[in-house]
Amino acid sequence: MTDVTASLKSVSKRYASEYAVNQVDLALHAGERIALVGHNGAGKSTLVKLMLGLVQPTAGTIEVLGVSVGRGRGIAAHAGIGYLPESVVFPPALTAEEVMAFYARLKRCPVSGNAELLERVGLAHAASRRISSYSKGMRQRLGLAQALIGAPQLMLLDEPTTGLDPALRRTFYEILEELARGGVTVLLSSHALAELEARTDRIVVMNRGHKVADGSLAELRAQADCPTRIRVDFGHGVREFTCDEKDKAAVLKRALALPGELRDVEVASPSLDDLYAHFLRREAAE
Amino acid sequence: MRAIAILAGRELRDSLRNRRVAGATLLMAALSLTLTLLGSAPTGSVGISMLSVTIVSLASLTVFLVPLIALLIAHDAIAGELERGTLGLLLAYPVRRIEVVVGKFVGHTLVLAVAAIVGYGAAALTLALRSDAVEAGAWGAFVLLVGSSILLGMAFVALGYLASTAVRDPRTAAAMAIGLWLFFVLVYDMAVLGALVADQGRTFTPSLVTALLFGNPADLFRLANLTADSNVSLHAGLAGMAHQVPAGTALVLAALAAWIVVPLALAALLFQRREL
Incomplete structure (x- = not known):
């Protein structure tokens, strides 16, 4: 638990007049499952985007998988990151296989490994069907499958379980647990607090851009x-x-x-x- | 390079799958065939090269149609993907932003090239089969027409990207694309003409008019096609203009290329600085 996969040092991000992220320090370790909680606009998504270099920090330094992220740098880290955006609409005219093949090629991973990933998220039966025929849950499964391409060391999942039925959530968390056991850092943001309790090692609470709490559930209880x-x-x-x-x-x-x-x-x-x-x-x- | 090829391939496949390629090709083929058959009816018996007549008609068609098709496929490129959430995902992969812009551009250029070559090729082929009265030089003019149509399309794809990166909402980008089309295809020439008429030749020297034509990729396309071949310019009623405009075809094509490179570079620059 000492290997740091991502670290943010006094990172701030200001949009126009207000801070979306304000002076946040955060270190993520290998094998940790971290829940990022906070209501809408608390800065969860911005924090994830900062780690990916999609937005530039106003202040502070970010290092992900040993690469410092900022102005056009940080691409090198992306080969080791799996990302599932909050809401993503895959091209409806393509099939899951085609979408997976596209992303695997971009990550320079063999396309042959995709069948196994689709199997793992329970989409093998629909792999050759067009995405336009998919349910919300199936689309989310595909989202997870693409994030798993190339066995990433860091998984960044933005609201991954929104709109999933309970059975699907269960498989979702089982996969994440497996990953963490294999040493992958899993960061997921959510506001479905109840379901996170037993399924994360650490909870980071965000409010209006500030990190207001950080620790295991027991630690937070002690603090609170x-x-x-x-x-x-x-x-x-x-x-x-x-x-x-x-x-x-x-x-x-x-x-x-x-x-x-x-x-x-x-x-x-x-x-x-x-x-x-x-x-x-x-x-x-x- | 690898990422560019992958992205271009996806763009082309997407367009093939949602029948954009088929639509654009069919539209261009149908219109050019109509022009060919109608255009050759009155002149066919007189025995002039029908291909050069057709080229004049096709060039006029291209000026309206190709920018429209190009803007239609380009305006959604960045803003649309941003809205669907696939842009953030794409950039979370080991892909540089410049590769995204160039990859999409290559893909969209291929779409236009297929539509232009197949669509206009159908017209030329019909002519070649119907008569053997095609002059040797006319084929060169035809190749120039297809090539410069693709260049014109590329310029408007680049302009479409500029709209798509400048704003966040794909609907705003679409509105800007329509605005660009109206401005360059309709308003610009009318404004220049109006100014010429109002001015009565006092301040508008021929070289100033030429310079103004260089300010619009659609006009550059007309210049390239309607003045390069003497037969074509005769039919276009631009024989006089061909002597007035001192610019050679090479210079006109180079200017058209600049209309591709500059907006594309600006779009790439905007995208590079873009916060997602």
Whole structure:
């Protein structure tokens, strides 16, 4: 987890009058799954585009896969990056095979490897059909398949699960988990917070261009001092406790030691939704 | 180079697939065949080279049609891909922006070349089959016509790219493309003519008029075709003009090439600085 695949140092991006990204420091490591959360306009997409060199930073330095990104440089890193833009419309008259062949050639990868990638995302059966006949989910699968071309070391996925049904999300996250186990850095931005909880190693919260929180879910809970709620049902009555995340174990032990016949215990740690709301409130208060 | 070839190939395949090539080729073939058959009817019996008559008609057709086809396929090149999200994706691949512009340009040029060669070739072939009264020099003029049609198309493809990189919204780019067509194909010549008439030859010297013609790729195309061959210029009613305009065909073609290179370079420069 020490190999840095991408690093941003006090990076800012200003559009006309306001900062889309403001003084952000961020280091991504090999094998990490990072969720970039924040509401629309928080700077998530801009951050990804900065890493790709699609927009130029107003200030700060960006290094991706050992290549410094900026004014016309950074192309060298692209061979090792897989990118899925927020909304992409592939040419409807082409087939998935043709689209994949085009992108594989651009990345100088053998076209023969495409069949396996399409199989992996579950599109093998429709590979020779025109994209115009595809459902939203199938188009998204194709988007993921093209991002997987050339076994990239860094995956940048912008809102990849928007509009996907639950089963598809599951396969999506399974693929990402596999990739991370193989040492790939996976950065995905999303505002579907609930589904990210168990599926990422690290969460970066963005708000109005600022990075307001960065850490694992447990770390964020510790930072946020959002109360953990413990409900203990003794049959004759329900007792509720609230405590800090770090005191959870001690409080639970005491609760269980209370007299009475224990029927049910519920421990509700603050969800990512709670934490997100908390960080935004804190940011607003500052 | 590799990336340029891949991009040009995709552009050509896209155009073939969505029948843009077929449409443009058919349109040009149908119109040029119509002109050929109608144009030769009144003169055929008199025994003049029908090909040189046809060239005059085809040149007039080209000035309207080719810029329109070129702008239609070019205006969407950058702005359209930007809107569909494929431009950001493309640039996340190991491709330089200049390669994107040049690759698309090569692809679109091929589309135009196919349409011009097949479309006009059909007309010429029909003539060659119908009669053997085609003068030796007329074939040279015909080759010049097809070649300069492609050059004219390239100039308007480059202008279309300029519109496509200058704005974000593909609909604005389309509106600009229509504006460009109206300006260069219709308004420019009328304005020059109007000024000439109003001026009564006081300030507009022949060399100034020539200079003005160099300011419009459509006029350069006319100059190249209607004055190069003596037979053609006779039929075009420009025999007098051929002597007035001191520019040789080579210079006119070079100016037409400049009308390709300069807008394309500007478009590439704009695109290079473009934030996505």
